[in-house]
Amino acid sequence: MNCEQAHDGLPLLAGDDLPADEARRLMAHIADCPACAADLASLRLARTRIRRIGELDRPADLTTDFVTDLETALLRRRQIRHRAPRLVFGGLALAVLVLLLIWRFAVNPQAPESERITTPVTVVEADGEPERELLWTEIGDGFTGCFEGPYRLEELELSNQPGVMAVMHKPDPADRPNTFILDYCGEAQNLSTIRSYPWLAQRLRRMARRAGDEKNLYIAVCTMPESSRSERTARKQALLHEFKPFFNRIHGKGI
Amino acid sequence: MTLDAGKILTGARLGNRGAIRKLIRTYGAGVQRLAYQLVGNVEDARDIAQDVFIRLVRNRHRYDPKRPFETWLNRIVINLSHDHRRANRRHGNAVEFVEESAPPARGADPSAQVEEKELRGALNRLLADLSPQQRQVFVLRDLQDCPVAEIGEILDLKPSTVRVHLARARRLVRAALTNHYPDCHGGE
Numbered sequence: 001m002n003c004e005q006a007h008d009g010l011p012l013l014a015g016d017d018l019p020a021d022e023a024r025r026l027m028a029h030i031a032d033c034p035a036c037a038a039d040l041a042s043l044r045l046a047r048t049r050i051r052r053i054g055e056l057d058r059p060a061d062l063t064t065d066f067v068t069d070l071e072t073a074l075l076r077r078r079q080i081r082h083r084a085p086r087l088v089f090g091g092l093a094l095a096v097l098v099l100l101l102i103w104r105f106a107v108n109p110q111a112p113e114s115e116r117i118t119t120p121v122t123v124v125e126a127d128g129e130p131e132r133e134l135l136w137t138e139i140g141d142g143f144t145g146c147f148e149g150p151y152r153l154e155e156l157e158l159s160n161q162p163g164v165m166a167v168m169h170k171p172d173p174a175d176r177p178n179t180f181i182l183d184y185c186g187e188a189q190n191l192s193t194i195r196s197y198p199w200l201a202q203r204l205r206r207m208a209r210r211a212g213d214e215k216n217l218y219i220a221v222c223t224m225p226e227s228s229r230s231e232r233t234a235r236k237q238a239l240l241h242e243f244k245p246f247f248n249r250i251h252g253k254g255i
Numbered sequence: 256m257t258l259d260a261g262k263i264l265t266g267a268r269l270g271n272r273g274a275i276r277k278l279i280r281t282y283g284a285g286v287q288r289l290a291y292q293l294v295g296n297v298e299d300a301r302d303i304a305q306d307v308f309i310r311l312v313r314n315r316h317r318y319d320p321k322r323p324f325e326t327w328l329n330r331i332v333i334n335l336s337h338d339h340r341r342a343n344r345r346h347g348n349a350v351e352f353v354e355e356s357a358p359p360a361r362g363a364d365p366s367a368q369v370e371e372k373e374l375r376g377a378l379n380r381l382l383a384d385l386s387p388q389q390r391q392v393f394v395l396r397d398l399q400d401c402p403v404a405e406i407g408e409i410l411d412l413k414p415s416t417v418r419v420h421l422a423r424a425r426r427l428v429r430a431a432l433t434n435h436y437p438d439c440h441g442g443e
Contacts, residue, residue: 011425012418015396017403046429047397053378054292054398 001029006036014043090160097161101225146235149220150180153204156219160192163223164235166245167204169211170218180218183207184247185239187232191221203247210246279308286332292394293336295379303335310335322408329401330409333391340387381431385424392417393424 009026012018018026030037149156150168158165164187168180184207188194208214224232240248286307291300310331318327382390391410395401396417403421407414 008419008422011422011429014425015421017396017418017421043425043429046432047425049432050378050381050397050428053374 001025003029003033003036006030006033010036010040011043014040014047094160097159097223097225146222146224147220148222150218151220152215153217153219154214156221158191158194158221159223160190161223161225162189162227162232163187163191163221164232164239165191165194165222166220166239167207167247168218168220169207169216173216182239182243182245183210183217184245185236185243186248187229187236189229191223207247275312278311282328283308286328289329289332289394289399290336292382292398293333293390294339295382299339303332303339306335307331323405326405326408329395329399333395333409337387337391377432381428384431385427386420388412389420389424389427392420393428396421397425 006026006029009018009022013023013026016023030040147164147166150166153167164185166182167184167186168182170177170179171181172179184203186194186200194200204217208217211217222235224235239245283304287300287304290303290307291297294300294303307328311328318324382394385393388410392406395406395409396403401409403414403417406412406417410417412420
Protein backbone atom coordinates (compact mmCIF):
# COMPACT_ATOMS: atom_id res chain seq x y z
CA MET A 1 0.00 0.00 0.00
CA ASN A 2 1.23 3.49 -0.82
CA CYS A 3 0.26 6.92 0.60
CA GLU A 4 -2.23 7.60 -2.17
CA GLN A 5 -4.07 4.37 -1.42
CA ALA A 6 -3.92 5.12 2.30
CA HIS A 7 -5.38 8.60 1.85
CA ASP A 8 -9.03 7.51 1.69
CA GLY A 9 -8.72 5.02 4.52
CA LEU A 10 -7.11 7.27 7.11
CA PRO A 11 -10.21 9.32 8.03
CA LEU A 12 -12.08 6.05 8.51
CA LEU A 13 -9.32 4.51 10.58
CA ALA A 14 -9.48 7.61 12.78
CA GLY A 15 -12.96 6.56 13.85
CA ASP A 16 -12.39 2.79 13.74
CA ASP A 17 -14.75 2.53 10.81
CA LEU A 18 -12.69 0.32 8.52
CA PRO A 19 -13.28 -3.40 8.13
CA ALA A 20 -10.64 -5.31 10.09
CA ASP A 21 -8.57 -6.54 7.14
CA GLU A 22 -8.37 -3.08 5.56
CA ALA A 23 -7.46 -1.58 8.93
CA ARG A 24 -4.63 -4.11 9.31
CA ARG A 25 -3.18 -3.31 5.87
CA LEU A 26 -3.38 0.40 6.57
CA MET A 27 -1.75 0.06 9.98
CA ALA A 28 1.12 -1.83 8.34
CA HIS A 29 1.65 1.10 5.94
CA ILE A 30 1.44 3.68 8.74
CA ALA A 31 4.09 1.86 10.74
CA ASP A 32 6.56 2.74 7.96
CA CYS A 33 5.18 6.13 6.92
CA PRO A 34 5.56 9.09 9.31
CA ALA A 35 3.51 11.39 7.03
CA CYS A 36 0.46 9.11 7.10
CA ALA A 37 0.95 8.52 10.83
CA ALA A 38 0.87 12.29 11.38
CA ASP A 39 -2.20 12.61 9.17
CA LEU A 40 -3.95 9.91 11.19
CA ALA A 41 -3.03 11.55 14.49
CA SER A 42 -4.38 14.88 13.25
CA LEU A 43 -7.64 13.30 12.04
CA ARG A 44 -8.07 11.57 15.40
CA LEU A 45 -7.49 14.84 17.24
CA ALA A 46 -10.01 16.66 15.04
CA ARG A 47 -12.58 13.93 15.64
CA THR A 48 -12.07 14.13 19.39
CA ARG A 49 -12.53 17.91 19.32
CA ILE A 50 -15.69 17.69 17.22
CA ARG A 51 -17.20 15.06 19.46
CA ARG A 52 -16.50 17.24 22.46
CA ILE A 53 -18.28 20.18 20.81
CA GLY A 54 -21.18 17.89 19.87
CA GLU A 55 -21.53 16.82 23.48
CA LEU A 56 -22.30 20.45 24.34
CA ASP A 57 -25.55 20.32 22.38
CA ARG A 58 -28.38 20.62 24.79
CA PRO A 59 -30.97 22.25 22.57
CA ALA A 60 -33.74 23.86 24.57
CA ASP A 61 -34.06 20.66 26.56
CA LEU A 62 -37.67 19.70 26.65
CA THR A 63 -39.43 22.66 28.05
CA THR A 64 -42.92 22.29 29.44
CA ASP A 65 -44.18 24.34 26.50
CA PHE A 66 -42.80 21.91 23.98
CA VAL A 67 -44.26 18.85 25.67
CA THR A 68 -47.60 20.53 26.30
CA ASP A 69 -47.89 21.88 22.74
CA LEU A 70 -47.08 18.52 21.30
CA GLU A 71 -49.37 16.55 23.57
CA THR A 72 -52.18 18.95 22.83
CA ALA A 73 -51.61 18.71 19.11
CA LEU A 74 -51.47 14.94 19.10
CA LEU A 75 -54.47 14.55 21.36
CA ARG A 76 -56.53 17.01 19.37
CA ARG A 77 -55.79 15.05 16.23
CA ARG A 78 -56.93 11.89 17.89
CA GLN A 79 -60.11 13.51 19.13
CA ILE A 80 -60.88 14.83 15.66
CA ARG A 81 -60.19 11.48 14.11
CA HIS A 82 -62.01 9.27 16.57
CA ARG A 83 -65.09 11.28 17.36
CA ALA A 84 -67.67 9.15 15.58
CA PRO A 85 -70.54 11.66 15.36
CA ARG A 86 -68.19 14.10 13.75
CA LEU A 87 -67.29 11.52 11.17
CA VAL A 88 -70.95 10.96 10.35
CA PHE A 89 -71.61 14.68 10.00
CA GLY A 90 -68.32 15.07 8.17
CA GLY A 91 -69.38 12.35 5.74
CA LEU A 92 -72.73 14.05 5.17
CA ALA A 93 -71.02 17.40 4.68
CA LEU A 94 -68.64 15.80 2.22
CA ALA A 95 -71.53 14.27 0.28
CA VAL A 96 -73.27 17.66 0.12
CA LEU A 97 -70.04 19.27 -1.00
CA VAL A 98 -69.53 16.67 -3.74
CA LEU A 99 -73.09 17.24 -4.98
CA LEU A 100 -72.51 20.98 -4.97
CA LEU A 101 -69.29 20.53 -6.90
CA ILE A 102 -71.00 18.27 -9.42
CA TRP A 103 -73.70 20.87 -9.82
CA ARG A 104 -71.14 23.64 -10.06
CA PHE A 105 -68.87 22.07 -12.65
CA ALA A 106 -71.11 19.62 -14.53
CA VAL A 107 -74.63 21.04 -14.39
CA ASN A 108 -73.78 24.74 -14.35
CA PRO A 109 -70.34 25.05 -15.92
CA GLN A 110 -70.88 28.62 -17.10
CA ALA A 111 -70.76 30.06 -13.61
CA PRO A 112 -67.82 32.45 -13.50
CA GLU A 113 -64.93 31.42 -11.26
CA SER A 114 -64.89 34.74 -9.45
CA GLU A 115 -68.41 34.37 -8.14
CA ARG A 116 -67.02 32.17 -5.37
CA ILE A 117 -65.26 35.14 -3.89
CA THR A 118 -67.63 36.56 -1.37
CA THR A 119 -65.93 39.96 -1.21
CA PRO A 120 -64.03 41.80 -3.92
CA VAL A 121 -60.63 42.02 -2.40
CA THR A 122 -57.53 43.98 -3.11
CA VAL A 123 -54.41 42.36 -1.76
CA VAL A 124 -51.38 44.50 -1.13
CA GLU A 125 -47.77 43.51 -1.30
CA ALA A 126 -45.74 45.15 1.36
CA ASP A 127 -42.85 44.51 3.73
CA GLY A 128 -39.92 46.36 2.40
CA GLU A 129 -41.19 46.40 -1.16
CA PRO A 130 -43.09 49.28 -2.69
CA GLU A 131 -46.75 48.79 -2.02
CA ARG A 132 -48.39 47.30 -5.06
CA GLU A 133 -52.06 46.63 -5.17
CA LEU A 134 -53.28 43.49 -6.86
CA LEU A 135 -56.91 42.74 -7.27
CA TRP A 136 -57.41 39.27 -5.84
CA THR A 137 -59.73 38.23 -8.66
CA GLU A 138 -57.36 39.33 -11.41
CA ILE A 139 -54.22 37.60 -10.28
CA GLY A 140 -52.56 35.04 -12.48
CA ASP A 141 -54.89 33.28 -14.90
CA GLY A 142 -57.78 33.15 -12.55
CA PHE A 143 -56.26 30.67 -10.14
CA THR A 144 -57.40 32.69 -7.16
CA GLY A 145 -60.95 32.25 -8.38
CA CYS A 146 -61.20 29.10 -6.36
CA PHE A 147 -60.64 30.98 -3.12
CA GLU A 148 -63.54 31.67 -0.84
CA GLY A 149 -63.34 34.46 1.63
CA PRO A 150 -61.63 36.17 3.18
CA TYR A 151 -63.44 35.25 6.35
CA ARG A 152 -62.53 36.28 9.83
CA LEU A 153 -60.14 33.53 10.90
CA GLU A 154 -61.60 33.02 14.34
CA GLU A 155 -65.09 32.54 12.91
CA LEU A 156 -64.35 30.08 10.13
CA GLU A 157 -65.04 26.39 10.55
CA LEU A 158 -62.48 24.84 8.22
CA SER A 159 -63.57 21.99 5.99
CA ASN A 160 -61.92 18.60 6.18
CA GLN A 161 -61.02 18.75 2.49
CA PRO A 162 -57.54 19.11 1.04
CA GLY A 163 -56.78 22.63 -0.03
CA VAL A 164 -54.79 25.80 0.09
CA MET A 165 -55.32 28.62 2.52
CA ALA A 166 -54.11 32.19 2.71
CA VAL A 167 -53.97 34.09 5.99
CA MET A 168 -54.09 37.87 5.70
CA HIS A 169 -54.86 41.03 7.63
CA LYS A 170 -56.25 44.47 6.91
CA PRO A 171 -53.54 47.10 7.08
CA ASP A 172 -56.09 49.87 7.33
CA PRO A 173 -59.45 48.42 8.38
CA ALA A 174 -61.12 51.78 8.86
CA ASP A 175 -60.34 53.46 5.56
CA ARG A 176 -59.67 50.51 3.26
CA PRO A 177 -61.94 47.71 4.50
CA ASN A 178 -61.45 45.55 1.40
CA THR A 179 -57.68 45.77 1.31
CA PHE A 180 -55.58 42.99 2.76
CA ILE A 181 -51.94 42.09 3.16
CA LEU A 182 -51.20 38.41 2.63
CA ASP A 183 -49.21 37.09 5.60
CA TYR A 184 -49.01 33.39 5.05
CA CYS A 185 -49.99 30.78 2.53
CA GLY A 186 -50.06 27.03 3.12
CA GLU A 187 -51.53 23.81 1.83
CA ALA A 188 -52.89 20.85 3.75
CA GLN A 189 -54.31 17.41 3.09
CA ASN A 190 -57.05 18.20 5.58
CA LEU A 191 -57.70 21.88 6.14
CA SER A 192 -59.63 21.24 9.34
CA THR A 193 -56.51 19.94 11.06
CA ILE A 194 -54.33 22.97 10.47
CA ARG A 195 -55.33 24.58 13.72
CA SER A 196 -53.78 21.66 15.55
CA TYR A 197 -50.36 22.19 13.99
CA PRO A 198 -48.35 23.48 16.93
CA TRP A 199 -46.01 25.60 14.84
CA LEU A 200 -48.95 27.16 13.05
CA ALA A 201 -50.54 28.01 16.38
CA GLN A 202 -47.30 29.77 17.31
CA ARG A 203 -47.17 31.57 13.99
CA LEU A 204 -50.79 32.59 14.19
CA ARG A 205 -49.96 34.29 17.46
CA ARG A 206 -47.14 36.14 15.71
CA MET A 207 -49.43 36.99 12.81
CA ALA A 208 -52.00 38.33 15.26
CA ARG A 209 -49.32 40.54 16.80
CA ARG A 210 -48.40 41.80 13.34
CA ALA A 211 -52.05 42.41 12.48
CA GLY A 212 -52.49 44.31 15.75
CA ASP A 213 -55.39 42.16 16.86
CA GLU A 214 -56.45 38.54 16.48
CA LYS A 215 -59.79 39.79 15.16
CA ASN A 216 -57.94 41.41 12.28
CA LEU A 217 -56.76 38.06 10.92
CA TYR A 218 -58.60 36.71 7.91
CA ILE A 219 -58.39 33.55 5.89
CA ALA A 220 -59.25 32.68 2.32
CA VAL A 221 -59.59 29.00 1.52
CA CYS A 222 -59.42 27.12 -1.73
CA THR A 223 -60.70 23.57 -1.27
CA MET A 224 -59.26 21.13 -3.78
CA PRO A 225 -61.04 17.78 -3.34
CA GLU A 226 -58.95 14.76 -4.31
CA SER A 227 -56.02 16.97 -5.18
CA SER A 228 -52.45 15.73 -4.96
CA ARG A 229 -49.93 17.55 -2.83
CA SER A 230 -48.10 18.76 -5.93
CA GLU A 231 -51.30 20.29 -7.30
CA ARG A 232 -51.88 22.13 -4.05
CA THR A 233 -48.26 23.17 -3.86
CA ALA A 234 -48.45 24.57 -7.39
CA ARG A 235 -51.37 26.75 -6.40
CA LYS A 236 -49.63 27.79 -3.22
CA GLN A 237 -46.45 28.60 -5.14
CA ALA A 238 -48.44 30.81 -7.49
CA LEU A 239 -49.61 32.83 -4.52
CA LEU A 240 -46.14 32.90 -3.01
CA HIS A 241 -44.78 34.12 -6.32
CA GLU A 242 -47.28 36.96 -6.50
CA PHE A 243 -47.30 38.09 -2.90
CA LYS A 244 -44.19 36.76 -1.17
CA PRO A 245 -46.04 36.54 2.17
CA PHE A 246 -43.98 37.62 5.14
CA PHE A 247 -44.32 34.45 7.20
CA ASN A 248 -43.50 32.15 4.29
CA ARG A 249 -40.40 34.20 3.65
CA ILE A 250 -39.14 34.06 7.21
CA HIS A 251 -39.99 30.42 7.81
CA GLY A 252 -39.63 29.09 4.30
CA LYS A 253 -42.22 26.51 5.07
CA GLY A 254 -45.78 25.77 4.14
CA ILE A 255 -48.11 23.39 5.83
CA MET B 256 -34.12 0.24 23.55
CA THR B 257 -35.79 -0.81 26.78
CA LEU B 258 -39.25 0.47 25.93
CA ASP B 259 -41.69 -1.28 23.65
CA ALA B 260 -41.98 1.39 20.98
CA GLY B 261 -44.83 -0.44 19.24
CA LYS B 262 -46.97 -0.38 22.39
CA ILE B 263 -46.15 3.25 23.08
CA LEU B 264 -47.04 4.21 19.52
CA THR B 265 -50.32 2.30 19.71
CA GLY B 266 -51.15 4.07 22.94
CA ALA B 267 -50.22 7.43 21.48
CA ARG B 268 -52.29 6.74 18.40
CA LEU B 269 -55.29 5.98 20.58
CA GLY B 270 -54.89 9.26 22.38
CA ASN B 271 -53.43 7.84 25.57
CA ARG B 272 -51.96 10.92 27.19
CA GLY B 273 -49.50 8.86 29.22
CA ALA B 274 -48.22 7.09 26.09
CA ILE B 275 -47.79 10.37 24.25
CA ARG B 276 -45.94 11.86 27.19
CA LYS B 277 -43.73 8.78 27.43
CA LEU B 278 -42.96 8.93 23.72
CA ILE B 279 -41.97 12.58 23.89
CA ARG B 280 -40.03 12.27 27.11
CA THR B 281 -38.16 9.18 25.93
CA TYR B 282 -37.17 10.42 22.49
CA GLY B 283 -37.91 14.15 22.44
CA ALA B 284 -34.52 15.39 23.56
CA GLY B 285 -32.68 13.06 21.16
CA VAL B 286 -34.90 14.04 18.24
CA GLN B 287 -34.46 17.72 18.94
CA ARG B 288 -30.71 17.33 19.34
CA LEU B 289 -30.31 15.46 16.04
CA ALA B 290 -32.50 18.00 14.22
CA TYR B 291 -30.48 20.82 15.75
CA GLN B 292 -27.21 19.24 14.64
CA LEU B 293 -28.60 18.92 11.12
CA VAL B 294 -30.17 22.37 10.72
CA GLY B 295 -28.10 24.39 13.19
CA ASN B 296 -30.99 26.45 14.51
CA VAL B 297 -32.80 25.91 17.78
CA GLU B 298 -36.20 27.17 16.72
CA ASP B 299 -36.19 25.19 13.49
CA ALA B 300 -35.07 22.10 15.39
CA ARG B 301 -38.02 22.55 17.71
CA ASP B 302 -40.42 22.82 14.77
CA ILE B 303 -38.89 19.75 13.17
CA ALA B 304 -39.14 17.80 16.44
CA GLN B 305 -42.84 18.62 16.63
CA ASP B 306 -43.32 17.50 13.04
CA VAL B 307 -41.43 14.30 13.76
CA PHE B 308 -43.73 13.28 16.60
CA ILE B 309 -46.86 14.14 14.70
CA ARG B 310 -45.62 12.10 11.75
CA LEU B 311 -44.54 9.31 14.07
CA VAL B 312 -47.99 8.89 15.53
CA ARG B 313 -49.76 9.42 12.23
CA ASN B 314 -47.62 6.84 10.41
CA ARG B 315 -47.44 4.36 13.24
CA HIS B 316 -48.69 1.58 10.95
CA ARG B 317 -45.53 1.94 8.85
CA TYR B 318 -43.30 0.99 11.74
CA ASP B 319 -41.88 -2.51 11.38
CA PRO B 320 -41.41 -3.87 14.93
CA LYS B 321 -38.78 -6.31 13.65
CA ARG B 322 -36.45 -3.42 12.95
CA PRO B 323 -34.98 -1.02 15.50
CA PHE B 324 -37.33 1.80 16.36
CA GLU B 325 -34.50 4.35 16.56
CA THR B 326 -33.53 3.66 12.95
CA TRP B 327 -37.03 4.50 11.78
CA LEU B 328 -37.19 7.51 14.07
CA ASN B 329 -33.82 8.85 12.90
CA ARG B 330 -34.84 8.41 9.29
CA ILE B 331 -37.89 10.61 9.89
CA VAL B 332 -35.76 13.25 11.60
CA ILE B 333 -33.23 13.20 8.76
CA ASN B 334 -35.92 13.46 6.08
CA LEU B 335 -37.77 16.28 7.77
CA SER B 336 -34.56 18.18 8.48
CA HIS B 337 -33.52 17.77 4.87
CA ASP B 338 -36.93 18.96 3.63
CA HIS B 339 -36.69 21.90 5.97
CA ARG B 340 -33.30 23.00 4.68
CA ARG B 341 -34.37 22.47 1.09
CA ALA B 342 -37.54 24.50 1.64
CA ASN B 343 -35.50 27.28 3.19
CA ARG B 344 -33.22 27.35 0.20
CA ARG B 345 -36.09 27.15 -2.29
CA HIS B 346 -37.76 30.15 -0.75
CA GLY B 347 -34.53 32.06 -0.90
CA ASN B 348 -34.05 32.14 2.84
CA ALA B 349 -30.49 31.88 3.96
CA VAL B 350 -30.13 28.61 5.80
CA GLU B 351 -29.70 29.74 9.35
CA PHE B 352 -26.76 27.53 9.96
CA VAL B 353 -24.34 29.87 11.53
CA GLU B 354 -24.08 31.81 14.73
CA GLU B 355 -26.95 30.40 16.67
CA SER B 356 -26.12 27.88 19.30
CA ALA B 357 -28.17 25.76 21.62
CA PRO B 358 -29.05 27.28 24.99
CA PRO B 359 -26.37 26.43 27.52
CA ALA B 360 -27.09 24.30 30.52
CA ARG B 361 -28.76 26.10 33.39
CA GLY B 362 -26.38 27.37 36.01
CA ALA B 363 -23.34 27.02 33.76
CA ASP B 364 -20.36 29.34 34.25
CA PRO B 365 -20.84 32.46 32.01
CA SER B 366 -17.36 32.30 30.50
CA ALA B 367 -17.86 28.61 29.76
CA GLN B 368 -21.18 29.55 28.15
CA VAL B 369 -19.44 32.02 25.84
CA GLU B 370 -16.88 29.40 24.87
CA GLU B 371 -19.60 26.81 24.31
CA LYS B 372 -21.48 29.22 22.09
CA GLU B 373 -18.36 30.02 20.11
CA LEU B 374 -17.48 26.37 19.66
CA ARG B 375 -20.99 25.47 18.61
CA GLY B 376 -21.04 28.33 16.13
CA ALA B 377 -17.77 27.02 14.72
CA LEU B 378 -19.20 23.53 14.35
CA ASN B 379 -22.31 24.92 12.63
CA ARG B 380 -20.12 26.69 10.11
CA LEU B 381 -18.09 23.54 9.49
CA LEU B 382 -21.24 21.50 8.92
CA ALA B 383 -22.72 24.13 6.62
CA ASP B 384 -19.87 23.55 4.19
CA LEU B 385 -20.65 19.85 3.79
CA SER B 386 -23.00 18.39 1.21
CA PRO B 387 -26.34 17.16 2.63
CA GLN B 388 -25.27 13.52 2.58
CA GLN B 389 -21.85 14.24 4.01
CA ARG B 390 -23.48 16.25 6.80
CA GLN B 391 -26.04 13.53 7.55
CA VAL B 392 -23.42 10.80 7.63
CA PHE B 393 -21.01 12.89 9.68
CA VAL B 394 -23.62 13.96 12.23
CA LEU B 395 -24.95 10.43 12.63
CA ARG B 396 -21.53 8.85 12.99
CA ASP B 397 -19.42 11.41 14.82
CA LEU B 398 -22.01 13.29 16.84
CA GLN B 399 -24.66 10.62 17.34
CA ASP B 400 -22.38 7.58 17.46
CA CYS B 401 -24.48 5.49 15.06
CA PRO B 402 -22.65 2.50 13.56
CA VAL B 403 -21.95 2.67 9.82
CA ALA B 404 -24.37 -0.19 9.07
CA GLU B 405 -27.20 1.60 10.86
CA ILE B 406 -26.43 4.85 9.03
CA GLY B 407 -26.70 2.87 5.80
CA GLU B 408 -30.17 1.70 6.85
CA ILE B 409 -31.28 5.16 7.90
CA LEU B 410 -30.10 6.83 4.72
CA ASP B 411 -30.74 3.88 2.44
CA LEU B 412 -27.10 3.71 1.39
CA LYS B 413 -24.60 0.87 1.13
CA PRO B 414 -22.07 0.82 3.98
CA SER B 415 -19.30 1.41 1.42
CA THR B 416 -21.07 4.59 0.24
CA VAL B 417 -21.52 5.72 3.83
CA ARG B 418 -17.75 5.28 4.33
CA VAL B 419 -16.95 7.35 1.24
CA HIS B 420 -19.12 10.24 2.49
CA LEU B 421 -17.74 9.88 5.99
CA ALA B 422 -14.09 9.95 4.87
CA ARG B 423 -14.66 13.07 2.76
CA ALA B 424 -16.62 14.79 5.50
CA ARG B 425 -13.94 14.08 8.10
CA ARG B 426 -11.23 15.49 5.86
CA LEU B 427 -13.28 18.63 5.13
CA VAL B 428 -14.15 19.14 8.78
CA ARG B 429 -10.55 18.60 9.84
CA ALA B 430 -9.39 21.16 7.27
CA ALA B 431 -11.93 23.71 8.48
CA LEU B 432 -11.22 22.94 12.11
CA THR B 433 -7.57 23.81 11.54
CA ASN B 434 -8.60 27.48 11.56
CA HIS B 435 -9.81 27.11 15.13
CA TYR B 436 -7.27 24.58 16.36
CA PRO B 437 -4.03 24.91 14.40
CA ASP B 438 -2.69 21.76 16.06
CA CYS B 439 -5.26 19.72 14.12
CA HIS B 440 -3.36 20.40 10.93
CA GLY B 441 -2.17 17.19 9.37
CA GLY B 442 -0.66 15.76 6.27
CA GLU B 443 -2.97 17.29 3.65
